[in-house]
Amino acid sequence: MSNVLQTEQRLWQQLAARGEVQGEPPAHPHTPWAVRCLMGAAGWLGALFFQFFLVGTVFVAARENGVAMAVTGLAMIALAALLYWRGGGIAAGQFALAVSLSGQGMAVFGLTEALGFTRVAESAGFWAALALFEAALAWLVPNRLHRLLCGLGAWIGLAGAVHLLMAGSKPEDWLLLTWSLGWLVPLGAALAAGFTLAEARLCAHGRHAVLEPLADATLLFTLAAALVVTGMSHPLAWLDGPDAARIPLAHWAAGGLVTVMLAGFALAECRRLALGQAMQGAVLGGLVAFGALMAAAPAVVAGVLALGLALRRASMPWQGLGVASIAIGFIWYYSALHWTLLAKSATLAAAGVLLLAGRHWLLHRAQMEAA
Template identity: 55%
Template sequence: MHPDDTSRSTRRAVRKVWDDFSARGMASGAYTEAVRAPWAVRVLMGGAGWLGALFFQLFLVGSVFLAARDNGWAMALCGAAMVALAYVLYRRRLGGIALEQFALAISLSGQGMVILGAAKGVAFGRALESAGFWAGIAAFQALLFAVVPNRLHRLLCALTAWGALAVTAQRLIGPSALDGWLAYPWPLVGLVPLACVLLIAFTNNEAQLCTADRLDWAEPAADATLLFALGGALMLTGADRPWLLATGGAAPIGMHWHAGAVLAFLLAVFAAAEARRLELPNAAGLPAVIVALALGGLMAGAPAVSVGVLALGLALRRASLPWLGLGVATLLAGFTWYYSALSWTLLAKSATLAGAGVLVLLARVVLLRRGGTKELR
């Protein structure tokens, strides 16, 4: 991890390791700690980069884009040139926050021009209805993820690729009884649990990835996967609301139940794996698995709650504050969205939420009494 991204305690630990290595003759020279610029300076430099990118794009609009706006493939070629420029700036590592933000803005604009130009070149309406077009967008984002070494750029590319995959899956499903945008949450029934499986795999293999020096691409991919899983779970949790509004109060389509059942199973699997890793006795490990399964089953109608709980577990496993914050925010939003659902009575929702709280409190009592381990305390 770069020194700029570490806390004071971590920097002190790094300094101590350096001093120990120097005392053993394994390192030479004085320890130099990078000085991080104040946040106000970083914000101003980032804004300067985006402002420079804005003027550069205004120049393109006046000189190239207006002439090529009716030619989709020419627009796509211009966008590809902008992406190539951003790639060169990133690869040469000329440094500076402003230049990195300039490259990011140019790349995002270029990607938009490539996609829009390709859609216009094929036939805009037909392209949007084609699964191949959206699969091409996912492949394009995957290519950029692989070749551009910037972390934020990789995060955005991976997140866009996930979204394109969801639309591709929806296009492959084909016409159904659902009309238009009402059908889009269906692919999330499979993609959200898949994203959770990948997150569990990443967390369990993070040490090996670090040893193999692969965290520079694995970490932004995992962050994007987490954002997609949390956002998709929130969409599934509230999927019955637009359906009920559009159909005048018909029965809910139940897609959140399908995802919730799979996520309950994944919670139990994660709890079992953690109990084994921590070497908990059966008196503590088995109740943990049962509680995870019961909680996931109780909240099967609110997949966002299950994914939020899983995100909390993964965050504690990784000691990651950003993941912890996202998990807490998703839990709050999931409970709120679930409580405002139109397909449940207030009595049923209140009983479910109260039952979930009682279950968690009882689980704590049982685990502390039967586990007797410091880890549980």
């Protein structure tokens, strides 16, 4: 909520306490989308000219000095944070966003230049530090879009650190991403489900505004990583030895763990809705069976979980992400090469039959309870 809206609500509450007004405060008129687009474009245009000036005065002079570039980037981030804290219109917010993103890129690039690009890029500690840096920015800078982008940056840094730790002496082996991302997918799913279940308490404690964009970033990264794990395949892994042959098992590990998260969320929802034991057993049994059939396509299982979380939160963006993940996950799973065409067709057909049977049973159960 902006500072202007907070001030208006506080003034309305003071007037209501004096008995001078009654009812709810009048709705705040929204700026038309065309005006918002123009103001946002003005902010980015101003940031572009500002950065041209900065490149012409500082970057060219310090192009061989990584420390100076990093310090300049940190100064740009501080300027953007100051603009966010002071508040302002759409143009000021977009100007601050562009300056902050450019400052982050300059700070990271300058640091890698100062320490040696190749050595730093292959260091898990650097990626972990990048994740902490982005997480700190997401926590300190009070802007929703900035927090969302920094949250994504934190997850990317964490993914790089996990991959390098697992790859060891073979950082160029990108096939191991199926394992590094495969472990992060259930972690992200668990965090998104935990945020959804605790959302009411977070609102009561005043933490929702900070954590909601981070939850958006977590769900977005989780679904994207699940799609990568689903689409990557290694059909000739057995030619490279037993270690490489274990790579396709990452699909099963990620899909199985996300199925556990899906079942846990469904159980919590059944208890919240006070459903009977028979209904709880049927829902859990159907979801576990569906997850077992689609375990090799973790993007589909993660999309189903995202759809459930979206319905719980009444969130259209989360619902759109869930539907897109399910659709793309089905396509990528069917076109991947780690299973035969017959096996994939059989699992997809069985999953479809299971869903139709579950729908029929739920409708019949609802009609019986209504009667």
